[in-house]
Amino acid sequence: MRRMNKNRINGRVLRLFAPIMMLLIVVLTLGVVLIVQSNTYAVVTYGGQETKSTETATSGAYFTMAYQKAVNFGIDNTSFNQTLRADAGVHVTTNSPTGYKLYITGADNKLKTSDGLHEIPYNNLTTNQIQKSNLDRNSWGIFVKKGSQDYLIPLCTIATLSESCLISENNGPVTNKHASVEFAAHVGTDLPTGSYHSVPLVYSAVINTNSTAEFPIRSIKNTKVPLMPNGETVTKKPSNLKLRHLFEIEVPLLEFDQTMTRPDQSMYTISVGGVDCEIIANSFVKNKDGVTFKCVSDFNTANPKFTPGQKAEVVITTKPYGYTFSKQNAVEFINAVTTFNYTGTPQEMIFPISASYMIEAMGANGGDRTPLQASQTWYGSNEVMMPGIGGYAKGTRSFNENEKVMVFVGGKGQSAHDRGAAPYDAKGGFNGGGNGSSGLLVPGTNIYSWGGAGGGGSSDIRPYEIDDYAQFIHHRDKRTDGWRDPSSIFLNDGPWANLIRGTYQAVIKTVNLPDSDFEGVSAYYDLGNANLSDVYTQKFGDYILVYFAYAGTPAATHLEAGNPGPAIEIRLKVKTTNQAADITSMKFYNMSINRLIVAGGGAGGSYIAKGGNGGGADTNPKYLGSTSDPNFSNFRFPEGGIGYRGCFFAYGASAPSHGAIYPRVPVESAGRPGAGGGWFGGCAEQSDYSTSPVLGAGAGGGSGLVRQMSSFEISGYGDAGKSQEPWNTLQPSDKNGIVRMTIVDYEAGVSY
Known part of the structure; x- marks a missing residue:
């Protein structure tokens, strides 16, 4: 009897990442064991159904896939020189508003005996799906159905994954949708006996949780790129080395299967304003809503060069799935020289x-x-x-x-x-x-x-x-601020600035005060009973600069109870004919510290x-x-x-x-x-x-x-x-x- 023993499918769906697009990867181990015996019969049995669900994303999106853990082929005399097929038992449920796409990949396209002496090749070594329903002699393959036609798909690797390895899709939410996928093998009479095993197969499901088909980048760090005025990058001092620019980017992808060491830099191509961004290996960090990685761009290679003030779009293409993420005006080139x-x-x-x-x-x-x-x-x-x-x-x-x-x-x-x-x-x-x-x-x-x-x-x-004393000033004009004396030559009364000892520059911003109406300053402390020293005044347009020194002696003696002093006052002298002048800002800078x-x-x-x-x-x-x-x-x-x-x-x-x-x-x-x-x-x-x-x-x-x-x-x-x-x-x-x-x-x- 001749029997094809277990064709085992092991898989797991890993976590869901993004509010926009997510990848689910389930490991499927397909082991085809062929044992030749004197008596044969034909029967197909399953190893039990398994269901894997993604972790629900922050947005509430999820993806669930049910599949058969194993498909067993039994072969009798009538089975020689014909294609044996078994349904993979894949069913999909997702709440994605724009549906899903389900792919399959394998790291190797051959079934091999344990000793490695014998193998069964995959029947489609092209990069395209082939319309056929039977396999060539002593080969294996994966069939999908489109309409009423059978297609033998190529067995993509992770790096070459394309639409040709698409096995199921839908443009909206589905519940327990059956994916028309069959595993098949053709057994010839001259096939050597032994156990034949495949390398792991991986299901990759892509869902988009957005209400549209757009795939925006979730976040980009370090979006400001300093350039010299001529477009050259910054030269690091004192080494005089030109600098490239490091970006940290998050895209809404799901976690990849660990056994396939995904994600990695082979999956993406990234450009910033047309300049390649080289992905840094081992920079990937995963969570349930996204994948973050780093890449480096050399903007000295831009032709023509960027100049400060320009902005650039970031475009990320996922090689396996053909999805493009983009963000317009995401990067701003700033002037490294101010x-x-x-x-x-x-x-x-x-x-x-x-x-x-x-x-x-x-x-x-x-x-x-x-x-x-x-x-x-x-x-x-x-x-x-x-x-x-x-x-x-x-x-x-x-x-x-x-x-x-x-x-x-x-x-x-x-x-x-x-x-x-x-x-x-x-x-x-x-x-x-x-x-x-x-x-x-x-x-x-x-x-x-x-x-x-x-x-x-x-x-x-x-x-x-930070401290602006203008809010404490009593003005000469008729505003309701508690101090009204339009006949006084002084524009303001106060403020009392309790400053430590030192030499200061008061920077006073005025309005409606032409040079011809400004008649100097009075600079006091202790409520006007002691003069400040080294007073020097400059006026340039609306700004008045008043330099003065406060030595801390003699001590203030005329302050209100509890006020520690020094109650420094800078009062502007203005012609009484000018009732429109005002002070909008008064700041004190300690010039000695x-x-x-x-x-x-x-x-x-x-x-x-x-x-x-x-x-x-x-x-x-x-x-x-x-x-x-x-x-x-x-x-x-x-x-x-x-x-x-x-x-x-x-x-x-x-x-x-x-x-x-x-x-x-x-x-x-x-x-x-x-x-x-x-x-x-x-x-x-x-x-x-x-x-x-x-x-x-x-x-x-x-x-x-x-x-x-x-x-x-x-x-x-x-x-x-x-x-x-x-x-x-x-x-x-x-x-x-x-x-x-x-x-x-x-x-x-x-x-x-």
Whole structure:
């Protein structure tokens, strides 16, 4: 008797992942055992039904498959040289609104004896389904029925799975739907005896839980890709290696069978804006709603290159199933370089990604020379009225995504007036430049001498200040805020700012307050009974900057009971004819502890001295004449700020305004320039014109500083041994300050 022994089907359905599309994989082990005996008969028996269900997804979707654990073939004499077929016993139930697709795969296409000496090949070695109902001699196969026709499917591998290996499908929910699948074998009389076994077969079911056929990507991490302005990727410092970009992507797929080591990178092709994304092996993480994996793109290979501001679509194709996941505008290319130019206002920087940023800052120059001043010489020098040049500071620091800092970009000082021109005091540049002064009247004439230029402001980065005291201000106008005195010159009363000891810059935002209506500030503590020291005020458009120092002494004695003080007040003086002015913001920055990086400003120039450069080792003014000049003893050349030394903290000294007072000496006296701002500001001659015989003076530049940063550098123009490149590539042509932040490394950046 001849008998075909057990054809065993073992399987399991693994967990359901996604709210959009899910893959279920059930292992089916098909063992065909052929034993040749003297007497034969034909019978088909089953090994019992087994049912496997997926874990229900968050969306409520599920898939259940029932199948026969084993199909047994018995063969008699009449069975030789014919195809024996047995139903696989597959039934499907799912609540997927768009139905399902069920595939089958195998890692090998041959049945083999245990000793490996004999085998039965699969009957369809093509990649397409073949319409036929019988197998070739001594072969095996899997049949599916389409309509009334039988088709022999190819036996796909996981990597080559295609629609040809589709064995059942439906476009809506089903309950216990029978899949027309049959396993078959053709036994010839010359088949050697022995037990023939197949490798595992795998059912792969795909269901889409969405109400449409769309398959969106569930999530993408690291969607912001920093690029240089020319489209090149970030160069990691200090290694100077180009970086590729790492994405983490989740697609709504089900868990794959572990014995088939799925999922893996062979299943997907991924592109970001047309650039391949190489999947990282062993990066797959599975849960019931999705599969997450990582891939890396090299955007240096893009042709044409992407540029900051563009967006790109991510497209994922599943090789076995032909499904495409996509997300339009999923990736944003951001500028790895953020540049802040001079605006005369505070500027915010919100860091777009968590990264290491190289921050470069350059202070502003002192006031420019006028054409007439540039034509002058003194003792053969053509540097008459030449301003000092802003300093350079650099450092690297990590910032978190959405962390915010404030950027203050220094403005250059105002040019001095020409000899004989209408007199004015040259204004110091935004963020701490000192004021220059007019030259004195020439005795016996009605003309002015050469003026002194204003100093340049420093450029700095500081943490964002949350506390805004504008909400506590009592206003002069008729709003219902409890303080109404439109006849007062003071625009505001308060607030009481209880600040620790230190040197501060109050940044006050106003509206409807032109320069002509602003008449200065009063800066007090202890409810107006004690003045703050080192008060310096600048106004640029709507912003008023007030520098002051609070030493903590003498102690406050006039505060309300329980108020520890110091009850600091900055009150603006405004013409009473202006009833529309208002304060919209008032913040206090502690300049001695808050600033992270400071680039010193250059000083203004005078007729006898070039202004001191900012930021470097030599910030002193440069005398242009001869020490044998008969008036040399009446010239003054104050020092610049160096590190932690200078005339004032955070701003440059100003030359005093003389009004229309004649000098004590009966000779022409040139104006005095303002010093540059910085960590410490430079010094300027401050003696009173009415009592001092000083005929001319110079001014120093401000100092630079870098704190809480690595790889830092501080330098001034012309410093020995220091590169001059920043003044060729960074300094703006208008000679105002500048701040540049460049991403030099980031978490999703992968080195070549």
